[in-house]
Structures are given as structure tokens and as C-alpha cells.
Amino acid sequence: MTTTGSTTSDSDGGPAAPTGTSRPARRGPYAKSAERRVAIVEAAFEVFSSKGYVGGSLRDVAEVVGMSQTSLLHYFPSKSALLLAVLERRDAVSDRSAAPPDCGGLVETVLGQARHNESVPGLIALYAVLAGEAVTAGNPGSGYVRERFERLRVEYGDALRALEARGRLRPGVDPDRAASGLVALWDGIQVQWLLDPDRIDVVQQLQDYLELVIVPE
Amino acid sequence: MTTTGSTTSDSDGGPAAPTGTSRPARRGPYAKSAERRVAIVEAAFEVFSSKGYVGGSLRDVAEVVGMSQTSLLHYFPSKSALLLAVLERRDAVSDRSAAPPDCGGLVETVLGQARHNESVPGLIALYAVLAGEAVTAGNPGSGYVRERFERLRVEYGDALRALEARGRLRPGVDPDRAASGLVALWDGIQVQWLLDPDRIDVVQQLQDYLELVIVPE
């Protein structure tokens, strides 16, 4: 479902030689260009987090980054390409899957990530808005959201199956369904938390769920 | 957070005498007007369900209902007023709280509602999109979504406390937190279901959760 996406794949990690010659000439402007791209993506993250992809405009992003809207389109060919760049960058920087799930404990990984998320409400809002918009027709982020769900389901499913093999899963619990449930509860409770931060404790909710699914050692 | 909202409160149930005189004169045109309002609200439901509130336009709604956009604004003063009318009507027709929670069993009520929801994916999509948009700044549906969360939390919290009094709650489970968790899991799994209907079974997921929270009689 990803339409373009190729333009942003070389944004991270350096200039990435334009043609094929590894000549180090003119590295300065390219490095500056890469910095610009990062600044734009960060501004777009800020805008899309607070206004959504549909509700946020390229002019909003351009204003945040301090340039004209047309200059912005010099770095990204379209608005949807910018959205995909934001999503790719967020994956690269940090997601729930930051730590490998089967080496550290699942519980510690999940609760640690949830604790960290409290300090980045913008990131949580971005996922909440995009997940909602993803169910609308023709949304350029739908593929990303769907694949993210699949990835998390597999990841937590594997971790829960490993626990099951050690007899740590409560009898009758299906690891794959519990993985879907964990993702669903996590996403859902974050929406409630965003709308009522004082009454909702995301970490507590996840801990409650994991204690129901996983039996103490 | 609701700005207008007063214009739509008299839309359901009849003409509702314009000034204060209960004179039955000229009932015909008013009845037709009420029908028109209902048709508009239903068209708006269709549009907002598939494109979201931000992404859907008054022209889209007008096209579905078969009238001009300006005529539509003769019945509703603004786009946000139309959204609120859609939400109010959906509450009146059917919501999860359709059946009283403490008379019938909580499990049967929840699973029955979830089963019914499978036949109205548009309604599920509407809630999913609006919940996401509700976390954005200045969204006219934020108040509604927040209050809906509060209402459901209280409702399920009461039902779970009643079960707790009869010793039906698993030891260590907090009824209020479990209520928030139920709402969160329900909303979250519906989003996954909308994006991957073949791999997600909403009813099964809710049943799994309730079996973890509630012990068999």
C-alpha cells in the first residue's frame, strides 16, 4: 500500500553518495541537506501529532521548521511521502520493539516502554490519531499501521509462546490471542489516557493485564 | 467543550412546537423537515464513518442525501453541529449501553453487543476515527468521546463491582481498572479488526478477557 517511500530511504545516516561515485567532494551541502530533512521530519511529527495527518498541512510544517512550503516540497515530493518519512524515522529512533523481546523479560520490556512513553505524549498522540485515520479509505498510513499491528502481534506472540513453554502462561490462555489483546489494550488505554491523564494509569493497566495472562514464577 | 449543540437537541421525536404554543397547526411541513434532518444525519454518519470528520466534507454529505450544500446548512448551522447531531442520534439508536448492565449478565451484554457490532462495521469505523481525532486540538467531538469513556467506565465498573460482591471476580482484580481495561481492549481490538477482519475475532478477544477477569460461577 506504500506508494512512494523511496525518496526517504536515504535520509538517515549521512549524505549517501548521490550517483554511484564515492568521491568525497562537496560533502558540506549534502550534510546540511540531510540536517534539513531531519528538521522537516521532526516538524512534521510535531504537526501530525497535534493535528493529525489529514488536519495538518504542509504550511503548518513549513512554518514550524521556518521555511516556505515550496522549499519543503524540495525535500519531500508530496505530503504522503513526508508522512512515511515521519513513520520510518520514528521506527528507527524508538518504538515498543526497541528492546529485543525474548532476551529481556516481556513484562519488563512492556512496562519499561510504557513508562518511557509517559514522557513523550506527542508520540502516543501520533499513533492514536494515525490508527484512527488508518481505517479511512485511501489513507497513506494504513499500510504502516496494519503492518505495525502484525509485527507487534508476532513479536508478543513469540514472547508469550516462550513463556508458555516454561509453564508461565495461565492455563487456557492462547498466546497469539493474548498478544493481540495486549496490543489492543495498550492502544486503547493510551487513547483514554490522552483524554484523561489524571484518571488513567497506562503502566498500571498493562501490569494488570500481564498479571492475568502470566502466572508468577 | 461542546460549543453549540443546542440546535440539534430537538431533532428527534417530532416537530417540537417552535415557540411555546402547542397549537397543532401546520404540522405537515415540520414533519417533513424532521424527516429531512434525519436523512441528513444518516448521510453524515455514512460520510464521517468512511472518511472521518476532518476528511469528510459537507459537500460529500449533501451529495449522499441528494441536496445542495447550502440547503444542508439550513438544517444544521455548522459542520460541528452536524457531527454532534450524528453522535447524539447514535446514542439514541444504539450503543454498547443499549441493555441495562446490571439486570442481564455483563458477559452476555458485552458479547451480544460485540456480536451485533460485526454487522455494522460503519458504526465501529465511526468510533475508531472519531476517537483518534478526539485527541487532536480543538476537535468538536473530543467532549463526546471523553464523556463516552467516562460513562462506559462507570457502567462496567458498577457491573464488575456487583460481580465482586458475589465473589465472582478473580482475586486481586480491581473492578474500576478492569472496566477501563475492558473499554480499552474493546476499542483497540476493533481497530485491528477493521484493518484485518480475517485475523481478528472481536467477540473471542472480549470473551478471553472476561474469562480472565471473572471466575466461573
Place this chain on the structure above:
DNA sequence: GTCTATAATCCGATAGAC
């Protein structure tokens, strides 16, 4: 009540000067 016409903005994207 319904319409056409239109105001007043905003949108994404393009053209081209510098």
C-alpha cells in the same frame, strides 16, 4: 426550503526567477 452565486480561505503542488 431550495437553489445559484459567491465570499473568504485554505489546500497541495508546479513554474520559474535568483
Place this chain on the structure above:
DNA sequence: GTCTATCGGATTATAGAC
């Protein structure tokens, strides 16, 4: 690379004829 200018279209909402 960055800009101004602008295109072509969209939006919500208003004015006023009929």
C-alpha cells in the same frame, strides 16, 4: 536551495433570488 507567484481546486459559510 530558496524563494515569490500562482495554478487549480477544495473547504466552510453567507447573501439573496425565487
